[in-house]
Amino acid sequence: MNVKEMEKQCTIIRRDIINMLADAGSGHPGGSLSVVEIMVALYYGKMRTNSQNPKDPNRDLFLLSKGHAAPCQYAILGEMGYFDKAEFKNFRQLHSILQGHPDTKKCPGVEASTGSLGQGISIATGMALGAKTAKKDTQVYTILGDGECQEGQVWEASMFAANYKLDNLTVFLDHNGLQIDGTNDEVMSLGDIHAKFASFGYEVFEVDGHDIQAILDAVNTPVSGKPKMIIAKTVKGKGVSFMENQVNWHGAAPNEEQRAQALKELEV
Amino acid sequence: MSEMKAIRIAYGEALAELGGKNDKVVVLDADLAHATQTAKFLDKYPERFFNCGIAEANMVSIAAGLSTQGFVPFASTFAMFGAGRAYEQVRNSVAYPNFNVKLAMTHAGICVGEDGGSHQSIEDIALMRVIPGMTVIVPCDANEARKAVFAAADLQGPVYLRFARCPSPILDMDMPFEIGKANVLNEGSDAVVFACGTMVPIALDAAKELEAEGIKLAVVNVHTIKPIDRETVLTYANKCKKVITFEEHSVIGGLGDAVSDVLMGQGSYSFKKLGVQDKFGQSGKPDELFAEYGLTKEDLIAAVKAL
Known part of the structure; x- marks a missing residue:
């Protein structure tokens, strides 16, 4: 897909997200909508994937450390054919392959079970270490939430990734500035997050997290001997006017009226 | 020795x-x-x-x-x-x-x-x-x-x-090892001790001493706590009726509870859990600590006789 096509795909993914959440009656729209361009760029514009053989040994690996944005991952996996899109309506329902947070035992294309914050980045780091140890050229990508950076484990993993020079690991920070209880600064300031990640040993990039070309440019910039951190400035709830930058849309599903309104704004 | x-x-x-x-x-x-x-x-x-x-x-x-x-x-x-x-x-x-x-x-x-x-x-x-x-x-x-x-x-x-x-x-016996399969290390019919880890050699010593007094203590090494060997636990509990569990762990949630979960509702047994009795440990030499927390051969012998 070229960038234009990926931009169009983002709208399709956003529509899937809204429908999934409205059907489920619960879930996390804000953070699912803020990572759409990052994930579309990775899945459609960068990673080696194989929806017909999700365990293809030559695939690259993606892990959603901020697992509550699962609807975005499910939308992409479904659109790519990892499973039947009819599964979307079962999101968060009993016996569904689409659990509230990604479950590798249930959902094809989900590489590990994430969502307990701080653990996904460590697991991704372990995958990157494993690929290097096995002398494979596998690339590993993960997305952190900004609130997630309050977890100490994020920094344990970061120290580890730099120590072992894991230049096959790319970490995105979905930096939308909001978390459940308020803004990052109201809850627990991240301080100078760029400087913090740089001092932990990442090559740090900053991009507009809704600019697919900028995301791909950062992803494609070669870095050797250290892991890559791409701080993506994003808008929580991006694409749906009444959800944008609204903290109360972190973990609330749209009702029917709101669904209709959102879908109207997301015409393909 | x-x-x-x-x-x-x-x-x-x-x-x-x-x-x-x-x-x-x-x-x-x-x-x-x-x-x-x-x-x-x-x-x-x-x-x-x-x-x-x-x-x-x-x-x-x-x-x-x-x-x-x-x-x-x-x-x-x-x-x-x-x-x-x-x-x-x-x-x-x-x-x-x-x-x-x-x-x-x-x-x-x-x-x-x-x-x-x-x-x-x-x-x-x-x-x-x-x-x-x-x-x-x-x-x-x-x-x-x-x-x-x-x-x-x-x-x-x-x-x-x-x-x-x-x-x-190091026990002077050649034991098979299969995950989930307990080993009977000493046959007995008067009482049975289900033990794990460091308590197993102590249980064998206790059995030897009790034998001299005519009390036959079965010693079962439950090396796999989960999945527990239900069959062996039931067989020996039913045979001996007096059941003791023995572990270097809290009596809450460990081997003792795993064995009692198996036996619950299966029959009538005298039952005693030996282990750390809902307390924290402290500094000391291992032997002193085993004595302080009731994990010695003497503690086990007393428990067998008391059941």
């Missing part, structure tokens, strides 16, 4: 041996490689050894990631930190996805000794046993530790291995 050897030392030796037979085995430690004995693996296979620094939570999740790439990670630190501090990583990064990670933790129980209660894990069996799909193994001597390491590597899925720090007797 039996030869003495710390179970953790046997772990380190077995791991190094395993490393030569299986190049998928990788080892992680959290700055305790000389205490946990994983340094023996490091010496032979440095390219497959990853020190994680003092960051146990990350270590467990890193192991999860490594397992997805076809490796068989053994992650080691003290039981307090591996099962305690990193509990939720064990639960969510490893067990929830059923990843093939071996959590091999040393310095379990009170025989840690002088380091004191902050470092004596008496809750780890309980913590690990409650996790769905987790296999929990507590070897009773150096030979069994070796067999347990190899068996764990062959089992697909998460395994918790619990090793003691202090020197303990």
